[in-house]
Amino acid sequence: MSVRVMVRRDGLKAGVAVSTHVLRHSFATHLLKGGADVHPVQKLLGRKDLPTTALHTKVDTTGLRSMLRAATRGSGRMRGIMATPAKIVYAHITHNPKVLGGRACIDNTRIRVLDIVQLLREGKKPEEMLNVFAVPLTLAQVHAALTYYYDHPDEIEQAYRDSERWEAEYERERAEYLSRQRK
Numbered sequence: 001m002s003v004r005v006m007v008r009r010d011g012l013k014a015g016v017a018v019s020t021h022v023l024r025h026s027f028a029t030h031l032l033k034g035g036a037d038v039h040p041v042q043k044l045l046g047r048k049d050l051p052t053t054a055l056h057t058k059v060d061t062t063g064l065r066s067m068l069r070a071a072t073r074g075s076g077r078m079r080g081i082m083a084t085p086a087k088i089v090y091a092h093i094t095h096n097p098k099v100l101g102g103r104a105c106i107d108n109t110r111i112r113v114l115d116i117v118q119l120l121r122e123g124k125k126p127e128e129m130l131n132v133f134a135v136p137l138t139l140a141q142v143h144a145a146l147t148y149y150y151d152h153p154d155e156i157e158q159a160y161r162d163s164e165r166w167e168a169e170y171e172r173e174r175a176e177y178l179s180r181q182r183k
Contacts, residue, residue: 003020007020028041028045092140092141092144092145093105093107093148094106103159106145111137111145113148113149114160114163116145116146117145117149126139
């Protein structure tokens, strides 16, 4: 029986969709998050260049970028860099199409980045936002939401306008319904 078949079988028994590919990249991600040097991990993955390694591991690529810059020794040229930027992963922030229509929200909650921004607009400091919601937040989660907002202001401002438009429409329909009920 092949390793691939055993991994899938045991994953199904545990109720987890897993493959040898996922295990391979999870292993590399955990090594990097644990502080391992990127070059041995790159070799373990059989990758030729660092950007490809970064692409296939779910870690913040800022450290890899600084390593790449250092590796170029000030030449200003980074050979082998992808033409398209790597996807930036934000700790504590998710986009799940099944949760809140895919809007950016804090991991394992239904608290939108937009909700944190609204509290900021109301003059609340990050420390004051921790216990506002039914789910207590950590300071790291609040700061991650604010970081996401500062990196994606157009997205959040559009979500804010959409939310205001939806609320206005809801209030209008509610008023119409109540006026019909009174007649």
